[in-house]
Amino acid sequence: MKNIYQQLYKSSPRSLANLLISFYNVRQYRIRHGGAYQAFRKYFEETEKLSREEAEQEQLKRLRSFLRYTYEHSKYYHEKWRELHLSFDHLGWEEFNLLPFITKEELQRNLRDICTINPRTAIKFQTGGTTGVSLQAYYTPRNIQERFAMVDHFRSRFGFDFGEKTAWFTGKDLLNKGDVAKHRYWRTDFRNNIRFYSTYHLQQKNFIYYIDNFNKYQPKYFSGATSSLSEIARGGLKAGIKLNYRPEAVFPTAEMLMKQDRKAMETFYGCGVYDQYASSEGAPFITQCKKAHMHMELMTGVFEVLDTSGQPADFGELVVTSFTTEGTPLVRYRIGDMVEMNTKSVDCYLKYPIVKKIHGRLSDCIYSRETGKICQGNIVNSVKNIHGIIRFQIIQNNMDGILVKIVKSKQYIREVEEKKLLKELRIRLGKKMDIQFNYVNEIPRERSGKYRIIKNNCKEEI
Structure with missing residues (x-):
């Protein structure tokens, strides 16, 4: 029916x-x-x-x-x-x-x-x-x-x-x-x-x-x-x-x-x-x-x-x-x-x-071997002084690295803002974490219609 x-x-x-x-x-x-x-x-x-x-x-x-x-x-x-x-x-x-x-x-x-x-x-x-x-x-x-x-x-x-x-x-x-x-x-x-x-x-x-x-x-x-x-x-x-x-x-x-x-x-x-x-x-x-x-x-x-x-x-x-x-x-x-x-x-x-x-969710955390568990609220604070970010998402597939997806505006000057963001993430995640940036036109929503700032697919535990 x-x-x-x-x-x-x-x-x-x-x-x-x-x-x-x-x-x-x-x-x-x-x-x-x-x-x-x-x-x-x-x-x-x-x-x-x-x-x-x-x-x-x-x-x-x-x-x-x-x-x-x-x-x-x-x-x-x-x-x-x-x-x-x-x-x-x-x-x-x-x-x-x-x-x-x-x-x-x-x-x-x-x-x-x-x-x-x-x-x-x-x-x-x-x-x-x-x-x-x-x-x-x-x-x-x-x-x-x-x-x-x-x-x-x-x-x-x-x-x-x-x-x-x-x-x-x-x-x-x-x-x-x-x-x-x-x-x-x-x-x-x-x-x-x-x-x-x-x-x-x-x-x-x-x-x-x-x-x-x-x-x-x-x-x-x-x-x-x-x-x-x-x-x-x-x-x-x-x-x-x-x-x-x-x-x-x-x-x-x-x-x-x-x-x-x-x-x-x-x-x-x-x-x-x-x-x-x-x-x-x-x-x-x-x-x-x-x-x-x-x-x-x-x-x-x-x-x-x-x-x-x-x-x-x-x-x-x-x-x-x-x-x-x-x-x-x-x-x-x-x-x-x-x-x-x-x-x-x-x-x-x-x-x-x-x-x-x-x-936020426990699953919405980044895990670092150096600094432990970093919750979403702390991660969000890392971008508050970065200009030109429309939306971002961090994906973690293993304990040693993350991928940062960014949808940027014209205000985002990569040579300047990426350096500032990397510094902020290093403060939270440590010096050894591999941090890669990927600039995209869109970050898709989940099936629920929501956006996720962090997608942690890491199967290891600290």
């Missing part, structure tokens, strides 16, 4: 295609914004007022309930935890720490036994697989409603109200040949005031058509992959094309938000850029507050930041337990990201823990 619907959609005239999108989204938004959605919106508004101690008590209460459900309904976790003789009514953090970790590979391999609901009738989400492991997660309608309530609660801090005009950059295949030939890179859900823009045609020659349509449609809010929103911003600034109105907010998702991305977006869109962290398989949320701090949303799950020995640390691997994953429970899930916590006293109305920086 899905293929028949897609064929009908692709062969339809533009007006009918927009109608089909609107019709399809009616059902989607009924699921996402129906049921317990409003109750969760109220819940997040109320719990945001709690003290840190009260929030942690509520978090522990939710954890106990979630673990009981998981033990009673998931064959995989039941067998894993049986010998621990857990007391869910009185479970504390020491007992919680006895629970084993689970990796992406284990989740993928044991999905059938982990899942607590019928996959055929569940709400399905597919991760992009940018780490090499693509996952399918199964959600209950209630969990979906809670997750969308959290997202909308976060966005409401900055004026967002569902139903107002929104530009959404999507990795879905929206367009037919006629659309592309006429430079119409969008489709519209008129019922919900959402215009979906294609991420597959983001090239400098096409930016004028995107931006011209922004000026005609005038969406109050922009949302979508960070790289897509920043690419439009950079392209518009480069070409001197401006918005003739002022949007309310930009909400980048799915990828790390770098300082240079934020700066480009704030300059082009002329409004605030507000960040969040989650994942398609159901990680709990980290969101930006009104004071620009990134907070761990304690009502959505448990966050552990652990060093290489598995001990709590201010900088380390993020391990999550998510309350909104009853369909495919995530308990002490090694999601693969590195996090740095804020250790200074901060006066903020929101009492949840503050994340200083999300450094």
